[in-house]
Amino acid sequence: MRISGFASGFDIDAMVKQLMTAHRAPLEKLQQKTTRIEWQQEAYRSISTTFVDFRNNKLSTFGQSSSIDAKKADITGNASAVSATVTGASTNSSLSVEVTKLAKAASVQFNTGIAGDNASKTLGELDGWSTSSGTVTVNGVPIQFNKSTDTIQSLVKKINDNKEAKVTALYDSTSGKVSITANATGEGDVVLGGDFSAAANLITGVDPKAGENATAIVNGLQMSSQTNQITVNGTTIQLKQLSGTGGASTITVGTNTDKILDTIKNFVSEYNKVLEQVNTKLGEERYRKFDPLTEEQKEAMSDKQVELWEEKARSGLLRNDSILSQTVSNLRMAATSGFGDPADKFNIQTIGITTGKWFEGGKLVIENEQALRDAIEADPEKIMSLFTAKSAEEPAAGYSKVNNPNTGVFTRMSDILMDSLKQLSDRAGTSQTSTSSTGSFLENSLLGTQKRDLNSRMADLNRRLTMLETQYYKQFTAMETAINRYNSQAGSLGSFMNG
Incomplete structure (x- = not known):
């Protein structure tokens, strides 16, 4: 049982607290290190979720044939007799369609x-x-x-x-x-x-x-279908009414230059957002005098003061990070490296896309939109390959997955980001597939192991501090007991003398 200083008049609790302050300093240092690791993990997670989203959602969508190899169908002649829907399998073609019978x-x-x-x-x-x-x-x-x-x-x-x-x-x-x-x-x-x-x-x-099949004459060939829908060269044609005296309908399937151009513009925009976020973290100022606050320090400050302090303390945790620096370097190389025969020197710069000014950190800029539009219209297949080509073969000598001339820009970037996500997972325990900003961390990562070790050291130190605090209270209790005994003896002696 702990005894307050009734006999001595001392504030025992305050004295023990003061004595323990110096002993608790190492524990607070460990707590600050743990907090800093947790902040680092959160900072890495904000980057990894961006990488996952860009790789699995953005690049995946940009690489679909409906985006980067988009087609469109224009109908002339008897436009009310048919409608047409392009698919990923549609090929450029001109189709003359005469509807002779509708399905019933x-x-x-x-x-x-x-x-x-x-x-x-x-x-x-x-x-x-x-x-x-x-x-x-x-x-x-x-x-x-x-x-x-x-x-x-x-x-x-x-x-x-x-x-x-x-x-x-x-x-x-x-x-x-x-x-x-x-x-x-x-x-x-x-x-x-x-x-x-x-x-x-x-x-x-x-x-x-009896039921009847639909029939139509397409480029002179009679076709039959159980439904009022036929598919020709990958394009779905809806038979709406008999051609009759309105004559044939002409469906022209061609490259949808505007949609492909928009896809490339969106890619440039999303890619630049990724670079901006990562480059910001790489160059963020590190304020070494601002350590994570202890609970006592927070209690002595206003909420706004705590917010401003922690903003400084969190800054620069990923400054010059090796994984992120290498990722940016690889992404920039993947974007600008040549595709196809090296002698052709064909890359994104050929079609009007550059890396901008040096201080922009490798961001892409469409400097000549007309050149890009002309390139799409001249050879849409080549443009699609520049961005989406895949290869099952290993890169030739002198090349890597970063600058493989047999793979497109999207493919290279996807491979680079997958490698980076693996490295981030090994270091910080972040997920390689999740875009959740609140997801948990893997315990067996480098930072996870460090955090576990710190928690173990803090638990051990807490046990020793508890024992030390108990010892101090025992000593003061003994002192109070001795003073009480002395006071009692002195009182008895006084009574005897005055008796």
Whole structure:
């Protein structure tokens, strides 16, 4: 039990606290080192999430054929008869299309109506249903009914609820007629069977209509389709109406220069954002006099003072970082290195993209947009390869994945960032795949190991400090006890002398 200084008049707690202050200094140093490591991990994570996003989202999107090899379809002539949608497989072509027949779905209509009072009657109350229950089949699919409870409307609903029949039944309450239509267009019939044959009121005057395929003449070749859609040279053509007297439609599929140009512009913008973030961290000022604050120091400061202090203390934690410096260097080389035959000296500078001024840290600049547009229109395949080409072969002697002439800019950068993410994960425990700004860190990284060691040292030091603090209190308790004993003896002696 701890005893305050009742006998001595001393503030024992204050004295012990003062004595412990010097002993706690090493612990505070360890706590500051731990905090600095945590801040470093957070700083690395902000970079790694940017790398993951740029690699897995931005570069991946820019490299899709719909972005870097975009096509467009223009329709002239009979523009109302067809529409066209380009795909990643579309090739440049001119297609003359004449729609000669539209696809139709097979159907069956029962011309005898069940309207008026009959509409609400059960099937058992209608003439022709001789069984108490039974089964009708639609396209070979059995559908159960009960003559005592089912009406014509409930039978229609059962047919529609059965997805395997692949039809849509319709009951017109005004005319009382029923129709059954196939869900898909194209050649074929709606085949009815089972107890439909027992229903005289339903089957009288059946009007079946077979389904039909669509037909169109494309560049002189007749084509057929079960739907009103055909695909030619990778382009999807929707047949909307018969060409008739309007004549043929001409679909011209060509390079979508504007979209490809926008893709390259967006790449330049996103790439520059990555460089700016990394270069800012590499050049950030390091304020070595600003250590992480202890809890006592924070308590003595205002929130604003703490914020400003920690802003300085966090600054420069990644200054001149070796991984980030190498990443920037590699990205810049990947962007500007040649593609294809080295003798051709073909790279992004050839098409009007430069690295800007020296103080811009390697940012890309589209200096000549017209030259870029002309290059896209002249040879879109070459431009696509410049950015997206891949190679399964190892780089030739004198080259690496950073400047491999057989791979495109996006491919090189993707490989570089994957290597950097691996290095950041090994050093700081950051994720190689996540863009979460609050994700946890791997414990077995370099910084994670250092942090674990510091935590172990702090735990050991805390135990020793607790023992030391307890020892101080024991000593002061002994002193208080001795003073109490002395005071008691002195009091007794005084009483005896005065007795």
